[in-house]
Amino acid sequence: MPGVTEMSLDHMFCSRCREGFVAHEKIVNSNGELWHPQCFVCAQCFRPFPDGIFYEFEGYKYCEHDFHVLFAPCCGKCGEFVIGRVIKAMNSNWHPQCFRCEECNGELADAGFIKCQGRALCHTCNARVKAGVLGKHICHQCHGVIDDKPLRFRGELYHPYHFNCTTCGIELNSEAREVRSRPGYAANEMNELYCLRCHDKMGIPICGACRRPIEERVVTALGKHWHVEHFVCAKCEKPFLGHRHYEKKGLAYCETHYHQLFGNLCFVCNQVISGDVFTALNKAWCVHHFACAFCDQKMNQKTKFFEFDLKPACKKCYDKFPQELKKRMRRMYDLNPKRIPPV
Amino acid sequence: MNQTAPVSCIPAGKMSKAKKVLDEAREIQNPELDLADKGIATFEEMPGLLNMINVTRLTLSHNKIQDQINNCFRLVAVPPGLANLVNLEILNLFNNCITELPISLSQMPKLRILNVGMNRLDVLPRGFGAFPVLEVLDLTYNNLSEKNLPGNFFMMETLRALYLADNDFEYLPPEIGQLKNLQILVLRENDLVELPKEIGELARLRELHIQGNRLTVLPPEIGNLDLVSNKAVFRMEFNPWVTPIGDQLQVGISHVMDYIRSETYRYVYNRHQSAKGPPPPIETDKSKKISRAR
Ligand SMILES: [Zn+2]
Ligand SMILES: [Zn+2]
Ligand SMILES: [Zn+2]
Ligand SMILES: [Zn+2]
Ligand SMILES: [Zn+2]
Ligand SMILES: [Zn+2]
Ligand SMILES: [Zn+2]
Ligand SMILES: [Zn+2]
Numbered sequence: 001m002p003g004v005t006e007m008s009l010d011h012m013f014c015s016r017c018r019e020g021f022v023a024h025e026k027i028v029n030s031n032g033e034l035w036h037p038q039c040f041v042c043a044q045c046f047r048p049f050p051d052g053i054f055y056e057f058e059g060y061k062y063c064e065h066d067f068h069v070l071f072a073p074c075c076g077k078c079g080e081f082v083i084g085r086v087i088k089a090m091n092s093n094w095h096p097q098c099f100r101c102e103e104c105n106g107e108l109a110d111a112g113f114i115k116c117q118g119r120a121l122c123h124t125c126n127a128r129v130k131a132g133v134l135g136k137h138i139c140h141q142c143h144g145v146i147d148d149k150p151l152r153f154r155g156e157l158y159h160p161y162h163f164n165c166t167t168c169g170i171e172l173n174s175e176a177r178e179v180r181s182r183p184g185y186a187a188n189e190m191n192e193l194y195c196l197r198c199h200d201k202m203g204i205p206i207c208g209a210c211r212r213p214i215e216e217r218v219v220t221a222l223g224k225h226w227h228v229e230h231f232v233c234a235k236c237e238k239p240f241l242g243h244r245h246y247e248k249k250g251l252a253y254c255e256t257h258y259h260q261l262f263g264n265l266c267f268v269c270n271q272v273i274s275g276d277v278f279t280a281l282n283k284a285w286c287v288h289h290f291a292c293a294f295c296d297q298k299m300n301q302k303t304k305f306f307e308f309d310l311k312p313a314c315k316k317c318y319d320k321f322p323q324e325l326k327k328r329m330r331r332m333y334d335l336n337p338k339r340i341p342p343v
Numbered sequence: 344m345n346q347t348a349p350v351s352c353i354p355a356g357k358m359s360k361a362k363k364v365l366d367e368a369r370e371i372q373n374p375e376l377d378l379a380d381k382g383i384a385t386f387e388e389m390p391g392l393l394n395m396i397n398v399t400r401l402t403l404s405h406n407k408i409q410d411q412i413n414n415c416f417r418l419v420a421v422p423p424g425l426a427n428l429v430n431l432e433i434l435n436l437f438n439n440c441i442t443e444l445p446i447s448l449s450q451m452p453k454l455r456i457l458n459v460g461m462n463r464l465d466v467l468p469r470g471f472g473a474f475p476v477l478e479v480l481d482l483t484y485n486n487l488s489e490k491n492l493p494g495n496f497f498m499m500e501t502l503r504a505l506y507l508a509d510n511d512f513e514y515l516p517p518e519i520g521q522l523k524n525l526q527i528l529v530l531r532e533n534d535l536v537e538l539p540k541e542i543g544e545l546a547r548l549r550e551l552h553i554q555g556n557r558l559t560v561l562p563p564e565i566g567n568l569d570l571v572s573n574k575a576v577f578r579m580e581f582n583p584w585v586t587p588i589g590d591q592l593q594v595g596i597s598h599v600m601d602y603i604r605s606e607t608y609r610y611v612y613n614r615h616q617s618a619k620g621p622p623p624p625i626e627t628d629k630s631k632k633i634s635r636a637r
Contacts (some may be wrong), residue, residue, distance in 0.1 A: 044593075057543065074393060086625070165573045172515055266434075266528070268456065270455075270503070281574050282549070282550060282574070282575075294405075294435075294437045294438070294458075294460075295376075295377075295380070295402060295404050295405065295435075295437075296378040296379070296400065296402040296404075296433070296435055297610075308505060309483065309508050309529045309531060309552060310507075310529075310550060310552075310576060316380075317404075317405070320380075320405055320438060321462075322631075322632070323631075324631040324633075325484070325509070325632075326631060328532065328555075328627070332554065332555065332580070332581065335581070341618075
């Protein structure tokens with residue numbers, strides 16, 4: 001604090017107004033500089049310093065208030081002056097404890113930050129936000145965005161290159177297989193990762209649909225293995241769950257859709273026809289069920305039959321039809337030249 | 344209508360014909376019984392049949408099965424006990440003289456195909472539509488109409504083919520739309536004066552026979568159906584169609600379908616419906632139908 005003294009007045013003058021001092025006049029002495037008391041004031045507001053406290057900047061002295069107004073920054077968060085360490089970021093000044101990640105509220109002063117669409121974010125949050133926008137995953141280990149295919153391991157997603165094959169030690173790619181460790185395979189009960197080559201040697205079947213190992217029941221069909229719930233109809237995508245399926249050109253179908261797409265359900269048994277098919281009268285029959293609709297006598301390719309409402313009638317049955325009906329049938333046929341004649 | 348103990352008076356020769364088939368079937372465990380054209384008049388001629396519960400097909404077409412009426416009793420043509428054959432999948436009674444069916448048939452758990460065509464059915468029993476798995480129902484050539492169908496007739500959701508040709512329908516109930524699995528609907532030579540728009544809801548229909556009726560217009564909803572692909576058949580000749588439909592039909596069914604899908608037709612149809620005249624007369628002579636014989 002500057003002292004106020006009385007001493008020899010020769011060669012002494014006020015630092016502000018450059019005038020001398022008269023005897024018995026009060027002189028302010030601050031670090032060897034002298035002042036008239038009325039001159040020892042704030043360079044901004046010209047008022048005495050409250051409690052004698054002043055701040056000096058580039059040779060000028062200011063009261064606390066004006067010094068802050070003129071030179072000390074306000075915190076962008078709390079609005080208070082920042083004295084001491086100032087964080088200059090995002091075109092603003094901050095108390096270190098006030099500059100925080102706008103996602104997780106973690107302090108950024110020492111961890112560093114990334115400007116993301118006008119917001120200051122920590123590295124982790126930035127990666128997560130960026131990944132969310134791009135529909136990408138975040139590595140559970142390094143928190144970076146996973147640009148290529150992620151590797152799923154023990155329920156989390158990773159950059160594959162953080163891991164090595166349990167057997168051969170090669171750095172893994174996303175093709176790597178997670179295998180539930182079983183007694184004899186691994187010491188603990190945790191899953192382990194293997195490269196594709198080592199995995200194949202272990203003989204664990206891979207699902208033809210999801211490309212993941214099958215640990216439970218295996219369905220073998222179409223020359224591949226499948227998870228029970230992943231072996232599905234190529235049309236409706238419902239799992240067969242042990243129900244009959246039908247194969248065509250390397251694809252499997254449920255009965256309904258096989259029929260819908262490829263026809264050939266037997267008119268009598270309503271089952272997909274696997275062997276020889278009899279097609280006639282807009283219908284199909286299996287070998288067992290191609291028969292006269294009226295007497296159920298079996299017929300074959302050579303059997304002559306008549307058409308009645310698009311049902312096959314053997315000659316014997318047709319002959320038994322009442323005369324009046326046959327007359328009507330004949331009339332309809334005669335009057336309709338487009339009709340294919342009865343066989 | 345009491346069914347007192349039947350009095351058998353069947354000629355021995357006849358009995359042996361059907362009995363032989365049954366004996367053979369029992370011997371070789373054949374579950375398919377071919378008893379067509381055996382001159383059978385009553386189930387009495389097939390002793391033990393109703394105990395052969397392994398039977399999956401029973402063919403009795405071209406017989407003379409009919410009610411047995413005496414002074415003191417009436418033995419119905421088809422005994423309710425037929426429903427004992429719980430494994431029966433196919434029952435063919437085509438061309439007999441049956442006037443009534445027992446309601447028990449509709450409880451048969453595996454019956455998929457029932458052919459009662461060419462009989463003398465005037466009515467179906469109440470509750471007839473309860474069949475759990477019936478897929479093909481052939482009622483061709485009987486005396487049925489919308490007036491004597493049981494209330495639950497169109498509850499047979501498993502039906503894929505319904506044959507009603509040569510009957511006496513004037514109107515088809517709109518409940519037909521409930522038969523979602525129907526692929527074949529045959530209404531040839533009835534007395535139909537109009538079709539319900541609900542036919543357009545039968546998305547799987549690939550065979551529709553409506554020839555020989557009294558139809559003048561088609562509900563535009565029929566345009567929703569695929570009846571012109573190479574897997575479909577639509578027969579509609581011999582109806583007194585309004586001129587534009589008749590003209591298109593001269594060219595072909597696909598032209599009719601294109602036409603009834605047009606805005607023009609919608610207008611024609613609406614005008615026709617609002618200015619409805621009397622229905623066209625019945626032209627088919629059905630008096631000689633054997634189903635009418637008494
Ligand atoms: Zn000041
Ligand atoms: Zn954060
Ligand atoms: Zn990583
Ligand atoms: Zn390896
Ligand atoms: Zn799978
Ligand atoms: Zn399917
Ligand atoms: Zn079949
Ligand atoms: Zn036949």
